Amino acid sequence: MPPNATDTDFNADPEININNSKHINHGQQITKENTNNYALNIFQSSMNLLAHILIGAVVGVSIIYSFRGELSAFYLHIxxxxIGYQLLMAEAIIGLCPNSGWADSLTFVDKRRAHTVMQVVGSALxxxxxxxxxxxxxVNWDTxxxxxxxxxxxFTAVSLVNGLTSLYAYEFRKCLSGNLSKITHICFGIVAxxxxxxxxxxxxxxxxxxxWATPPLAYTMMGFTACFTFIIIINPTITFFNKSIRVFK
Ligand code: HEM
Known part of the structure; x- marks a missing residue:
């Protein structure tokens, strides 16, 4: 396969993506449909790259702000x-997307393992x-x-429990529908x-x-956060609707 050719079909559902890529890897020719998705793959890669850069900037600036002096409870919370939400949780979600960058060469099972580890550690932090x-x-919760x-x-706590029931959907199938577990996990994860x-x-x-940062930099950080949050939730939102439509059909 030439280095500039793509071998995966875009689909918002990572399970379907991995099936497609396996299918193609096992001796199939690059079809016209695959090459038609080339532009979409490039678009997705670019969006994910942009998200990685924005995450780096936001997390980096927050860490520099927090490590200027003694690490009090206030700076520790930041x-x-x-790191928990905007780095680990964000990368755990991107890792399940097609053309995510770092997780592209992983099998679906390993993507899911990486997602689980990052979600558990990120949620705990x-x-x-x-x-x-x-x-x-x-006085709490006044702002x-x-x-x-x-x-x-x-929602992080609920999504964590829910994620485990999705991971062991087969084992829990008698008391909880696998689809319901996965759909609610995606929904709670997006809200969190x-x-x-x-x-x-x-x-x-x-x-x-x-x-400390000056108002323009503070607004830039807010814009960056809004931008990568939007990019990251696109794929799970599509998966959420696809799975819901499949269940209700
Ligand atoms: C995703 C990131 C963050 C989360 C989830 C978060 C969460 C929280 C929580 C749960 C509290 C306690 C609220 C209460 O008990 O009433 C709090 C307080 C506070 N946080 Fe954050 N925080 C984050 C980032 C930041 C950042 C970046 C700053 C400032 C640079 C900051 C500044 C403050 C301040 C000043 C308080 C005390 C006043 C208040 O409750 O609004 N936080 N934060």
Whole structure:
């Protein structure tokens, strides 16, 4: 196969993608349909690359901000939440997309393993960061930043449990439908990730960050966060609708 040829069909559902790529890898010619998807593959790769760059910028700036002095509970909450949500959770979601970059050469089973490990570690860090900060406050959930952080934390916890029932869907099939488990896992995961992004934007709007970074940089960070959050949820949203339509048909 020439180096500039693509060998995967685009499909929002990673299970279908992997089946397609296996099919093609096992001796099939590049079909016209595959080459027609070339533009879509390039578009997806570019979008995912952009998301990786924006994640790097947002996480990097947040870490530089937090490590300027002593790492108090406040700065620790930023480091843990940003690494948990915007780095690990974001990359765990991108890893399941076609043309994700780092996960492209993995088999579907290994993609799922990588996703599970990153989600478990990311969720643990993010939940710990939120709890650490909540414990230092005498009045809780009184700001929009905190309230969106709380929603993100609750949905992350539910999505984590739900993710395990999706992973062991076959074993749980008697008490819980596999499809229902997967659909709700995707839905809760999207809500957790989006609300964490909103909470982060309110975090960047805090006086301490704006004074340090200057307002234009704070707004840039908010724009970057909104942009990569949108790019990252496109694929799971399509998968969510495809799976739901298949179930209700
Ligand atoms: C995804 C990232 C983040 C999440 C999920 C998050 C979550 C939280 C949570 C759960 C609380 C406790 C709320 C309460 O008990 O009422 C909190 C407080 C706080 N966070 Fe964050 N945080 C994040 C990033 C940031 C960033 C980047 C900053 C600033 C640069 C920041 C600044 C603050 C401040 C000033 C408070 C105390 C005041 C308040 O509750 O609004 N946070 N955060």
């Amino acid at each position: 480091v843990l939440c940003v 993010a939940i710990a960061g939120s709890i650490i900060m909540a414990l230092t406050k005498s 929009l930043h905190g309230q969106f952080g709380l929603v993100a934390m609750v 990730f989006v609300t964490s992004g909103i909470s982060l934007c309110y975090g960047f709007d805090k006086g301490g960050f704006r004074n």
